[in-house]
Amino acid sequence: MAVEQLALTVLMGILLVAVAGLVSRMVDWRSYTPLGGASAIGGSGYGGGHAEKPAGIVRWFTTVDHKDIGILYGIYALVAFFWGGAAVLLMRAELAAPGFDIMEAAFYNSLLTSHGITMLFLFGTPIIAAFSNYFIPLLIGADDMAFPRINAIAFWLLPPGAILIWAGFFTAPLGLGIDPAQTSWTMYTPLSAEQANAGVDLMLLGLHLTGVSATMGAINFIATIFTERGDDVNWANLDIFSWTILTQSALILFAFPLLGSALIMLLLDRNFATTFFAVEGGSPILWQHLFWFFGHPEVYILVLPPMGLVSWILPKFSGRKLFGFKFVVYSTLAIGVLSFGVWAHHMFSTGMDPRIRASFMAVSLAIAIPSAVKTFNWITTMWNGRLRLTAPMLFCIGFISNFVIGGITGVFLAAIPVDLVLHDTYYVVGHFHYIVMGMIAFAGMGALYYWFPIVTGRMYQRTLAKWHFWLSMIGTNITFFAFLVLGYLGMPRRYATYQFDGAIAPLAQVTTLHQISTVGAFIIGIGQVVWAWNMVQSWYEGPEVEDADPWNLKDDGMFGREFQWFEAQKLAADGGEEEVATDGGGVRPDGGYRRAVRRVDDE
Amino acid sequence: MDETTSDDPPPRPWDEEEPREIEEDGPTRVSAWPLVVALGLTVSEVGVFMGVYPLAVGGLVLFVASVAGITHEAGYTRRPWRLAGALGVVLVAAGVWMVSTQVPLAVDPVVTAVERADGIVLRGVSVVGAGVVSVVGAAIVSAMGDGTNDTFPA
Numbered sequence: 001m002a003v004e005q006l007a008l009t010v011l012m013g014i015l016l017v018a019v020a021g022l023v024s025r026m027v028d029w030r031s032y033t034p035l036g037g038a039s040a041i042g043g044s045g046y047g048g049g050h051a052e053k054p055a056g057i058v059r060w061f062t063t064v065d066h067k068d069i070g071i072l073y074g075i076y077a078l079v080a081f082f083w084g085g086a087a088v089l090l091m092r093a094e095l096a097a098p099g100f101d102i103m104e105a106a107f108y109n110s111l112l113t114s115h116g117i118t119m120l121f122l123f124g125t126p127i128i129a130a131f132s133n134y135f136i137p138l139l140i141g142a143d144d145m146a147f148p149r150i151n152a153i154a155f156w157l158l159p160p161g162a163i164l165i166w167a168g169f170f171t172a173p174l175g176l177g178i179d180p181a182q183t184s185w186t187m188y189t190p191l192s193a194e195q196a197n198a199g200v201d202l203m204l205l206g207l208h209l210t211g212v213s214a215t216m217g218a219i220n221f222i223a224t225i226f227t228e229r230g231d232d233v234n235w236a237n238l239d240i241f242s243w244t245i246l247t248q249s250a251l252i253l254f255a256f257p258l259l260g261s262a263l264i265m266l267l268l269d270r271n272f273a274t275t276f277f278a279v280e281g282g283s284p285i286l287w288q289h290l291f292w293f294f295g296h297p298e299v300y301i302l303v304l305p306p307m308g309l310v311s312w313i314l315p316k317f318s319g320r321k322l323f324g325f326k327f328v329v330y331s332t333l334a335i336g337v338l339s340f341g342v343w344a345h346h347m348f349s350t351g352m353d354p355r356i357r358a359s360f361m362a363v364s365l366a367i368a369i370p371s372a373v374k375t376f377n378w379i380t381t382m383w384n385g386r387l388r389l390t391a392p393m394l395f396c397i398g399f400i401s402n403f404v405i406g407g408i409t410g411v412f413l414a415a416i417p418v419d420l421v422l423h424d425t426y427y428v429v430g431h432f433h434y435i436v437m438g439m440i441a442f443a444g445m446g447a448l449y450y451w452f453p454i455v456t457g458r459m460y461q462r463t464l465a466k467w468h469f470w471l472s473m474i475g476t477n478i479t480f481f482a483f484l485v486l487g488y489l490g491m492p493r494r495y496a497t498y499q500f501d502g503a504i505a506p507l508a509q510v511t512t513l514h515q516i517s518t519v520g521a522f523i524i525g526i527g528q529v530v531w532a533w534n535m536v537q538s539w540y541e542g543p544e545v546e547d548a549d550p551w552n553l554k555d556d557g558m559f560g561r562e563f564q565w566f567e568a569q570k571l572a573a574d575g576g577e578e579e580v581a582t583d584g585g586g587v588r589p590d591g592g593y594r595r596a597v598r599r600v601d602d603e
Numbered sequence: 604m605d606e607t608t609s610d611d612p613p614p615r616p617w618d619e620e621e622p623r624e625i626e627e628d629g630p631t632r633v634s635a636w637p638l639v640v641a642l643g644l645t646v647s648e649v650g651v652f653m654g655v656y657p658l659a660v661g662g663l664v665l666f667v668a669s670v671a672g673i674t675h676e677a678g679y680t681r682r683p684w685r686l687a688g689a690l691g692v693v694l695v696a697a698g699v700w701m702v703s704t705q706v707p708l709a710v711d712p713v714v715t716a717v718e719r720a721d722g723i724v725l726r727g728v729s730v731v732g733a734g735v736v737s738v739v740g741a742a743i744v745s746a747m748g749d750g751t752n753d754t755f756p757a
Binding site: 008009016022053054062068144148150153156198201208271 | 632633634635636637638639640641642644645646648649652653655656657658660661662664665669672673676677722723
């Protein structure tokens with residue numbers, strides 16, 4: 001033990017010396033900008049001049065530029081997406097037959113836990129941060145984020161967080177007795193409090209770090225949107241994506257610190273014999289209340305910005321402005337407020353007071369109203385529009401289609417009598433996967449395609465993008481519709497096997513549906529491989545974008561601020577005389593060129 | 604956008620004493636500190652919570668030093684060392700508080716608790732240790748500076 005401690009001390013000393021060396025070397029070649037950010041030349045992902053950044057890998061480790069950090073967030077999120085995807089493909093392979101065929105229950109549970117936490121905390125939140133970091137300053141005419149260094153700290157907390165969350169998978173083969181957590185992403189007590197495994201502690205610490213990261217990011221976005229807007233950007237013409245990010249940041253600010261506190265309480269219960277969540281102490285139900293008071297707003301933290309992305313992109317390919325802009329903003333705010341009043345609908349079957357239960361049912365059902373406002377506004381935006389079925393547009397339409405199914409199944413689950421029957425079945429899993437995969441991931445993919453030319457200066461391969469969409473759309477609906485039916489048949493969630501007594505459920509049908517959803521999952525998987533190939537190859541070899549308007553948005557008067565910034569960058573890169581605009585600067589407040597075609601009266 | 608916005612804080616006395624050039628040729632949108640701050644926070648969290656004392660001490664020292672460094676770099680403090688020392692004092696206080704929750708604050712009870720490997724007392728002692736290292740380190744490095752270079756701004 002003493003030898004280990006000594007070795008660790010030496011290692012720590014070496015690390016400290018290395019850091020000191022690195023930082024003192026940095027001082028030689030960096031020049032100070034005391035309050036960061038502001039600079040006359042905005043370096044872009046597209047080659048708009050990198051004179052202000054060091055070359056090579058050092059640039060990526062030291063950047064505080066919002067665009068670079070956005071790219072880092074994006075790459076990080078996609079690595080996590082493939083980790084979570086690989087985990088679920090293994091799980092689906094196991095579920096193709098009723099028994100234990102390719103893995104043991106413990107490994108299945110580990111994959112289940114890792115898949116959930118990875119997709120929500122390491123893919124969902126960061127992929128949104130990727131878009132918001134890169135584009136919010138461009139959309140609101142800011143030079144950078146309000147706190148560029150805080151922005152970089154928020155990102156750099158994530159890789160260690162991921163390593164800690166996944167730690168058990170790396171250490172299990174080493175025989176250290178640190179195995180992956182098997183708590184599921186909800187970490188319900190008493191299971192999570194009593195699982196004696198340091199892997200759980202490491203996962204909780206990692207999760208805590210990602211929460212700190214999200215909170216720092218949220219504070220930064222609130223400060224940026226309030227204080228860094230350009231002179232011509234006001235609350236009346238603030239774009240819809242910024243509105244959703246602002247609302248999301250407010251939700252993060254209220255929700256994530258609570259998660260952090262609850263995680264620390266759980267860690268204390270596990271390691272220091274406190275009794276916050278013990279039966280003889282605060283009770284296991286306390287965990288559920290705290291967790292879901294964070295957890296349900298988390299759903300909207302994840303879904304509001306994708307809704308903003310679709311509200312931003314869909315009109316571009318409909319040839320019409322967003323229908324009922326103001327009401328889309330109001331519904332965003334309404335969802336943000338209501339999201340804190342629905343948490344106990346996850347707990348209808350815990351035996352809570354029926355009167356309290358009814359009030360949570362009412363608020364949960366009420367959320368359907370602003371959600372429907374958005375849905376109808378998207379549909380009405382497309383109505384009579386001149387639709388162009390580009391890859392981003394296809395993903396937006398797929399998003400709406402999946403939202404209709406995912407959202408309406410949610411309305412059923414909000415009703416207590418239905419929930420008591422379907423609780424803890426695959427129906428719930430099908431419902432929220434329509435939301436997280438069918439909506440959040442779809443909007444993310446659409447936005448990736450839409451902004452690919454700005455970030456890389458190149459165009460992706462359109463045919464592959466359409467393959468990606470259709471494989472994703474078909475795969476998603478096969479997989480998760482089968483889940484809904486499995487739920488009706490009573491298939492409980494989270495199980496590695498399903499060898500029922502025939503009197504409980506029809507095993508043959510359950511097996512068939514599981515096999516169908518396994519096939520669907522692999523179709524999704526193939527789609528994502530196509531997409532990864534497209535992204536990587538196009539980034540290196542795709543045709544360079546000649547025109548700053550790859551989507552022909554000027555024709556409809558929809559040349560957004562971010563593309564106007566891109567145009568200024570291209571002009572500068574081409575040696576134009578025009579003065580180079582800083583991020584978001586020097587663009588037209590009216591959205592450019594001519595007014596969008598309106599086929600209905602203005603509000 | 605204009606390069607200097609109204610959000611810039613008013614110039615402080617030391618800014619006038621040592622005006623720093625903003626060189627458009629050199630890298631300006633870079634900082635080595637954020638990565639180090641994140642690393643320091645991670646290592647210290649794991650070290651303190653999991654009871655791995657070398658990581659706890661090293662991580663906390665790294666965190667304190669990087670917070671002082673980034674604050675200085677951002678222009679909020681003239682010298683990083685005073686802040687590093689102050690944060691070290693905070694750590695000492697926090698560590699002493701942790702120890703005091705378990706045993707009376709006297710030499711014998713603390714030594715006894717350390718000898719029987721009381722987890723919370725040991726963690727407290729490691730936090731105190733990190734604080735002491737920070738204070739002493741900040742004092743020494745501060746004394747090394749002569750005010751002529753950026754590495755050790757005195």
